[in-house]
Amino acid sequence: MDYREYDINGQILDSEESEYGDITGTEISLGYLFDKDESAYSHVKINLLSLSGETKYIGSLLSGGGPYGSVVSTTQNAIIDTDVSYIHTNIYNNIFEFSYGIGLGYREWERALSASQVEVYKWYYLKPVIGMSAMLSDRVKLAANIEYQHGFDTVMTSSNPELDFTLGGATIWELSIPITYSYNKNIDLFFEATFQKQVIVASGAEYDALSGKYYYEPDSTAYNNYLKFGVAFNF
Numbered sequence: 001m002d003y004r005e006y007d008i009n010g011q012i013l014d015s016e017e018s019e020y021g022d023i024t025g026t027e028i029s030l031g032y033l034f035d036k037d038e039s040a041y042s043h044v045k046i047n048l049l050s051l052s053g054e055t056k057y058i059g060s061l062l063s064g065g066g067p068y069g070s071v072v073s074t075t076q077n078a079i080i081d082t083d084v085s086y087i088h089t090n091i092y093n094n095i096f097e098f099s100y101g102i103g104l105g106y107r108e109w110e111r112a113l114s115a116s117q118v119e120v121y122k123w124y125y126l127k128p129v130i131g132m133s134a135m136l137s138d139r140v141k142l143a144a145n146i147e148y149q150h151g152f153d154t155v156m157t158s159s160n161p162e163l164d165f166t167l168g169g170a171t172i173w174e175l176s177i178p179i180t181y182s183y184n185k186n187i188d189l190f191f192e193a194t195f196q197k198q199v200i201v202a203s204g205a206e207y208d209a210l211s212g213k214y215y216y217e218p219d220s221t222a223y224n225n226y227l228k229f230g231v232a233f234n235f
Contacts, residue, residue: 001016001017001018001023001055001077001222001223001224002015002016002017002222002223002224003015003016003017003055003220003221003222003223004220004221004222005059005218005219005220006218006219006220006221007218008202008218011068012068013059013060013068013218014057014058014059014060014068015057015058015059016055016056016057016075016077016111016222017055017056017058018053018054018055018056020225020227022053022054022055023051023052023053023054023055023077023079024051024052024053025049025050025051025052025053025079026049026050027047027048027049027050027228027230028047028048029045029046029047029048030045030046031043031044031045031046032044032045038091038094039090039091040088040089040090040091041088041089041091042086042087042088042089043086043087043089044084044085044086044087045084045085045087046082046083046084047081047082047083047084047085047105048080048081048082049079049080049081049082050078050079050080051077051078051079051080052076052077052078052079053076053077054074054075054076054077055074055075055077056072056074056075057071057072057073057074057075057113058071058072059071062117062160073113073114075111075112075113076112077109077110077111077112078109078110078112079107079108079109079110080106080107080108081105081106081107081108082105082106083103083104083105083106083125083127084103084104084105085101085102085103085104085105085127085129086101086102086103087099087100087101087129087131088100088101094135095134095135096132096133096134096135097132097133097134097143098130098131098132099129099130099131099132099133099145100128100129100130100131101128101129102126102127102128102129103126103127103129103147104124104125104126104127105124105125105127105149106122106123106124106125107121107122107123107125107149107151107172108120108121108122109121109122116159116160117158117159117160118158118159118160119156119157119158119159120156120157121154121155121156121167121170121200122154122155122156122157123151123152123153123154123155123167123170124151124152124153125149125150125151125152125170125172126149126150126152127147127148127149127150128147128148129145129146129147130145130146130147131143131144131145131146132144138182139181139182139183140179140180140181140182141179141180141182142177142178142179143177143178143179143180144175144176144177145174145175145176145177145178146173146174146175147173147174147176148171148172148173148174149171149172149173149174150171151167151169151170151171151172154166154167154168154169154170154200155167156203156217158215158217161208161210161211161213161215162208162210163206163208163215164206165203165204165206165215165216165217166203166204167200167201167202167203167217168200168201168202168203168204169199169200169201170198170199170200170201171198171199172196172197172198172199173196173197174194174195174196174197175194175195176192176193176194176195177192177193177194178190178191178192178228179191179192180232185234186233186234186235187231187232187233187234188231188232188234189230189231189232190228190229190230190231190232191227191228191229192226192227192228192229192230193225193226193227193228194225194226194227194228195223195224195225196222196223196224196225196226197221197222197223198220198221198222198223198224199219199220199221200217200219200220200221200222201219202216202217202218202219203216203217204216
């Protein structure tokens, strides 16, 4: 994760960073393939991704005390992303495949900067998907998939101050590159590299009666990169 928040002038406010292995988790998918023949097939898939781990926070006090970098700490993160999608695939010469489809999902990121300051970003999203793949041998397939997630009902809830912010928007561009090895007719082994760019648009100002101040959630970008290893069972 490489996350940055920016003020209205485009100056960095704070950041979260992690290395591979700092945030880990599990992804589970269940799919059903139908209408298969020599030239095409379709499938529906339900997917659940769950991640947790630490990032290094660099920023400043919420009250405005000190510049960027005056506070360095550790943030606890938990991410849940689930979706259901429909994909149609055309087959060419039993070697190349071209896929396209659409999905509907939900994403939630809990960002605990401290025990008393927890922020939860959450939204639903609609995502068009396209992809292509090629058989490198009788057992090895290389693919590339692109999806665009357009968030709606985008909200960030904060525990301190205790406020709900309606975000101006949230989008994710994702590129995934899986390589699959067919161990036998029932088992596939795969490795996948996934690259995401997440953009959150600033919220409007919300008034906190307890402190007598206005707060808002700023613009932010995040580059999230994943390495995945797994097994697919075909039955």
